[in-house]
Amino acid sequence: MKKVPHRLYLTEDQMPKQWYNLRADMPEQPDPMLNPATLKPATEEDLYPVFCKELAHQEMDAETRYIDIPEEIQEMYKIYRPSPLIRAYNLEKALGTPAKIYYKFEGNNTSGSHKLNSAIAQAYYAKKQGLTCLTTETGAGQWGTALAEACAYFGLDLTVFMVKVSYNQKPFRKAVMQTFDANVIASPSDTTNAGRQILAADPNTGGSLGCAISEAIEKAMTTEGCRYVLGSVLNQVLLHQSIIGLESKIAMEMLDEYPDIIIGCAGGGSNLGGLIAPFMQDKLTGKADPRIVAVEPASCPSLTRGKYVYDFCDTGKVTPLARMYTLGSGFMPSPNHAGGLRYHGMSPILSKLYHDGYMEAVSVEQTKVFEAATYFAKYETILPAPESAHAIRAAIDEAIRCKETGETKTILFGLTGTGYFDMTAYQAYHDGQMNDYIPSDADLQKGFDGLPKVD
């Protein structure tokens, strides 16, 4: 066993030069996306009005196992990567667990999260195609900030539709995005047909990622030289985010370690899909058999209580249909503070893997998440984002189980980002004002009732 430092950073030479495409090793592929007009499988060309060509290609490419990361993207990755693999010595000690806890920390950049990994790639390909502007949605604001950074760097205009509840809870997120010259609009807004329809139905809605997606797509499709980009859910995003898992695996190999359990928070699946990619490859190819655990909020439990069916990716029902675990695109999550996890669906790749038994899922309640976040902050001196703290909660629970059983398991979790813009939520937790909302079966049924009929 090698001496394990608190923080391990790869050198630039050790950084991955290729992304890993998990689909190439899946024994069964996720079901194809369907064109909502024809209900036939969508083609790459069907996606061109929405995505730039290279990204449409990556979205459909299930064969190419390794895809070269363009030099320009590698160069920008080097500005903030590699991210550290951290051994949580202090947390282990505080818990008194025999488990070894590692976490991959993606918060050391101004977007405050892993989202920058895909934002850079998507902005790069758009610029390369000669486009001049992008639109997107953002929940917690991390994706919007990441994309604003990437667009500022590559010189693209950007309009961000920000889920209204996050827009109000995180007043300074807007200012950060504006620092990078983004145009930020609270969603639902009166600037799109999709937004106006949702507002007409419920003027007081806090919005949702699904709804903001509808607005961003509409804006992109009605603006010259503009395309839409998405920070999660999509196959292309999981591809770009594989950098997280690839770096983690190289670092763990340097330490002669291999995780018994890999844990990630799951909203749309971008972090989880990226973190687990090369470990899932081992599992799919029979080289190793780690447990892989998705953690979602009890308030928005797409994997643990959703249905594995075809659904729209957005509330406005303009996207292709994807087969995924979903609560129904009409499901409007409660104003849970983990804005980045308030999505009705789940990455089709992860949905398929979960459906086929390759991974587990747990849901956790908000106050238990903030309890873990606060505990973690004290011992590891990083203030986690509420989204990331879902994974912390599950990792702590696993470590406590190890304490009870005496097992020396190796746990790896993804710490996706920092909580500097989530202090309203932390304050609510400190003040005992935080509620745990768990949707009833009847609440969920309303979402299911709106599912599209696909035979």
Added chain:
Amino acid sequence: MKKVPHRLYLTEDQMPKQWYNLRADMPEQPDPMLNPATLKPATEEDLYPVFCKELAHQEMDAETRYIDIPEEIQEMYKIYRPSPLIRAYNLEKALGTPAKIYYKFEGNNTSGSHKLNSAIAQAYYAKKQGLTCLTTETGAGQWGTALAEACAYFGLDLTVFMVKVSYNQKPFRKAVMQTFDANVIASPSDTTNAGRQILAADPNTGGSLGCAISEAIEKAMTTEGCRYVLGSVLNQVLLHQSIIGLESKIAMEMLDEYPDIIIGCAGGGSNLGGLIAPFMQDKLTGKADPRIVAVEPASCPSLTRGKYVYDFCDTGKVTPLARMYTLGSGFMPSPNHAGGLRYHGMSPILSKLYHDGYMEAVSVEQTKVFEAATYFAKYETILPAPESAHAIRAAIDEAIRCKETGETKTILFGLTGTGYFDMTAYQAYHDGQMNDYIPSDADLQKGFDGLPKVD
């Protein structure tokens, strides 16, 4: 010339095991602190009621060149250190400068700044002495957050007096400190005699670091088992912060580089004193002759427009007298957004070095600082704290001069922290609502009129 990575992290083995005490190499020592009652040089014992013993000793120790960093402190340093030395390739390219720009980035921890380096040391020594609580002041909130983290880690109670203007401008800073169980009070407050006196004179004052210091000292001296700690100005703080410069120098040596110019922002001097320490050693001992530049806000220009005289370190006039560059302890700075630089005085060590011609100082206006901050953020993807951005401004100005002269100078500056809690100020800048306040000679004279008479 070795290949220079974007970010260089030392390994744990390469991290310094000793702090460097700059005083040991100064040809002339700073003038001694004076007991305000007797106007005689203060002794180590005079400091015991305020500081814990080991810190009082470090404060007075001008001889010991290298001081071992206790194992427990080294362990906690490893949680967030080493900090990276970053080559600003993107900034260089954007500026079109032949200069090589390096920066030491201290913002990768939850306090968001270098302040944690001394907070850990001060909390450790207090705990070791058996104390149970600490008090302090904070301007920008970074020191308070750092100390809250350190106190949570070592199990000490903490009361933080936060400069009122920062308390109002940074509403979420309080929540972060509370996450680490600190008791945070806006200063001036009605909880101390010093605060009540200042409020009586000016009920609408935004406060100042000097005033918050008075309150914190009073609270410490009237509470059992309690001592006061300070995040800047003091000799002990510069000692602890030498870790910044020591790491920087090791990293630059690995790259076969040596800075021609070293730039740091200067409020009380903690970052600047730490960053320059080993380079100043080279200068004092004739081994090298880098330019060393302090950057201060034009609104609080202690080095560039202050007097080098004995003055109180606080507004309430309870501290020992220190000979330093000062605007007078009664000088009340304008509500400049760089709260961490709103201090009337300057580290006595740095004051002496400046007075003796070993370093330069420049002052910069606030809008020019935010212009540099925004520019830097776009190319280096780090959102800087306004304090840190003073150094960025000066570094960019030097790099532009290199472009004009064609000189390939090597610039090293300290990027002390992140600006996540400064979005009110960034928003004001975006909205064109930021004012540059420069005190008139008459304004400064008011501060000088209040200086103590010491012959």
